Amino acid sequence: MTESLSATEPALAATSAYLVESLPELWFGLVVATFGVYLLLDGFDFGVGVLFAEADETDRRQFLAAFGPLWKANEVWLVLFGTVLFAGFPAAYAAILGRYYLAVFALLLALGLRGLGSKFRGERDDERWVRFWDRCFVVGSAAAPFLLGAFAASWALGEPSVIAVVPLLAGAATVALVTALGAAFLCVKLESPIRDRLVRRGRAATAGYVALGTVTLVASVIRYPALRSEIQSVPMGGLCIGTIACAGIAVAAATGNRYRWFAVATAGLAVAFAAFIGVLLYPAIDPATGTTIADAVAAPLSLNLTTGFAVVFLPLIGSYFVVLYSLFDDPASDSGQYQHG
Numbered sequence: 425m426t427e428s429l430s431a432t433e434p435a436l437a438a439t440s441a442y443l444v445e446s447l448p449e450l451w452f453g454l455v456v457a458t459f460g461v462y463l464l465l466d467g468f469d470f471g472v473g474v475l476f477a478e479a480d481e482t483d484r485r486q487f488l489a490a491f492g493p494l495w496k497a498n499e500v501w502l503v504l505f506g507t508v509l510f511a512g513f514p515a516a517y518a519a520i521l522g523r524y525y526l527a528v529f530a531l532l533l534a535l536g537l538r539g540l541g542s543k544f545r546g547e548r549d550d551e552r553w554v555r556f557w558d559r560c561f562v563v564g565s566a567a568a569p570f571l572l573g574a575f576a577a578s579w580a581l582g583e584p585s586v587i588a589v590v591p592l593l594a595g596a597a598t599v600a601l602v603t604a605l606g607a608a609f610l611c612v613k614l615e616s617p618i619r620d621r622l623v624r625r626g627r628a629a630t631a632g633y634v635a636l637g638t639v640t641l642v643a644s645v646i647r648y649p650a651l652r653s654e655i656q657s658v659p660m661g662g663l664c665i666g667t668i669a670c671a672g673i674a675v676a677a678a679t680g681n682r683y684r685w686f687a688v689a690t691a692g693l694a695v696a697f698a699a700f701i702g703v704l705l706y707p708a709i710d711p712a713t714g715t716t717i718a719d720a721v722a723a724p725l726s727l728n729l730t731t732g733f734a735v736v737f738l739p740l741i742g743s744y745f746v747v748l749y750s751l752f753d754d755p756a757s758d759s760g761q762y763q764h765g
Contacts, residue, residue, distance in 0.1 A: 443728050448721040451512035452709065453702070454734070458508050460698025462501035463572070463598075464605070465745075467694055469495040471606015473538060473565020474599065475625060476558065483618055484558070488542060490613035493752045497745070499535070504741070511730045516709040516720040523712060524575055527586045531571040538564030566599055573598025577640070580704035581648055582711030590643050597636035601693055603629035604674065608687040611678070615755045623678045626686065630678075633693060634671045651704070659703050667696045 442448065472491050476484055510517040521528055541561025545554050574586040577594030586592070607626030611619050641664070645652050654660065674689035705711065709720045721727065 440724055442724050443731060447727060447731065448512075448717050451508070451721065451727065451731075452706065452717050455505070455509050455512060455709075456698055456702035456705075458501055458505040459576070459701065460695055462498070462505055463601075463698055464691055464694040465498040465501055466495070467569065467602040468605040468609035469498055470565045470569045470599075470602040471604065471629075472610060473561055473606070474603045475606050475610065475622070476565065477562045479618075486614055486616065486618070487610065490610055494748065497748055500741070502535075508734075511734075512722055512727065513709050513717070513720040514722055516715055519710050519713060519715070520579060523584060524578060524586060527571055527575050527578070531568055531575065534564045534567035534571060536564070537561075538568060540564075569598045569602045570595040573601075576701050580701045580711065581644065581651065582708075584712055588647075590640060590647055593636060593640040593643055597633055597640055598697070600629050600633040600636055601690075601697060604633060604690045605687075605694060608674070608678070608683070608690045611683040612687050613755055619681075619683075623681075623686075626678050626690070627675050630671050630674045630690065630693070634668065637667065654704060657703070660700070663696050663699050663703065667693060670696065 444450070469491055472487050476487055479487060506517075509520070537560050541557045541559070541564060545557040545561065548554070571586070572595075574591040574595035576598075577583070577591040578586045578588070581590060583591055586595075604626050607622045607629060611622050611626065614622075641655060645655050648655075670689045670692035674686055674693070677683070677685035677689055707716050707718075709715055709717050722730070
């Protein structure tokens with residue numbers, strides 16, 4: 425009997441304890457990381473769509489050629505963000521998506537509108553047809569990051585609705601951020617006189633993001649006094665300094681025609697944005713209900729098994745994106761022959 429009990433001890437341990445004590449916190453970090461990667465990669469897609477509004481037909485064909493091979497793959501990270509949140513914190517997933525259901529549904533509609541616009545514009549040569557779908561593409565590209573930023577801010581601040589001052593400010597700041605990302609990406613991918621115009625738009629968007637981000641933080645301190653200590657904490661101060669530094673590097677690099685550094689610096693802004701969300705959330709996973717990471721984390725057996733799958737598949741997904749971006753690293757053709765398929 426003693427030997428039988430001894431044999432079952434490892435199995436019981438696997439169901440009652442996590443593989444490592446900090447596994448719930450690691451999954452929280454993974455949730456924030458997947459959100460950040462999505463904001464970064466699909467962010468430049470959104471930015472291309474926003475800049476699409478003031479481009480002529482020749483430039484628009486080049487824009488589509490530049491990001492066409494990449495943008496559908498980038499949306500994998502939105503699915504991955506939802507999957508990681510569900511796998512690690514199922515109760516929080518249900519509560520968060522239930523609370524912000526309309527905002528999430530509107531985000532999905534905006535993503536669909538963007539996809540339809542880029543697909544259908546080339547199906548007919550009629551000018552009114554093309555103009556209509558171009559507008560759909562621009563509206564979807566601007567609305568999606570606005571809703572994403574408003575959702576993220578509402579979630580992190582515990583605001584029950586995205587229709588509030590601070591989330592709306594965060595949404596506007598996110599639109600400015602993705603515009604800077606899109607301008608930097610196009611500067612890297614295109615070799616044409618349009619770069620001068622993109623540099624101007626990128627610098628203005630970078631400055632706008634810093635300004636709107638500052639206003640958002642100030643409004644958060646005023647609107648949410650309970651969060652004042654967190655907003656004024658050392659990590660938040662470091663992120664603010666890092667954001668200003670990345671913005672300065674981005675503007676200087678764009679002015680000096682160092683386009684890859686421009687892209688790297690604007691990517692740093694997106695990473696800092698995600699880090700802001702993580703710092704505001706921790707140690708909660710759903711501040712609106714006061715639910716902490718420990719309260720909402722999945723049971724040990726479930727999380728341990730899911731961690732095994734994550735260890736295998738996340739490196740594969742990351743490797744796929746490394747290969748994808750390496751294959752399409754060259755500048756896009758000025759002919760703009762690529763069409764979404």
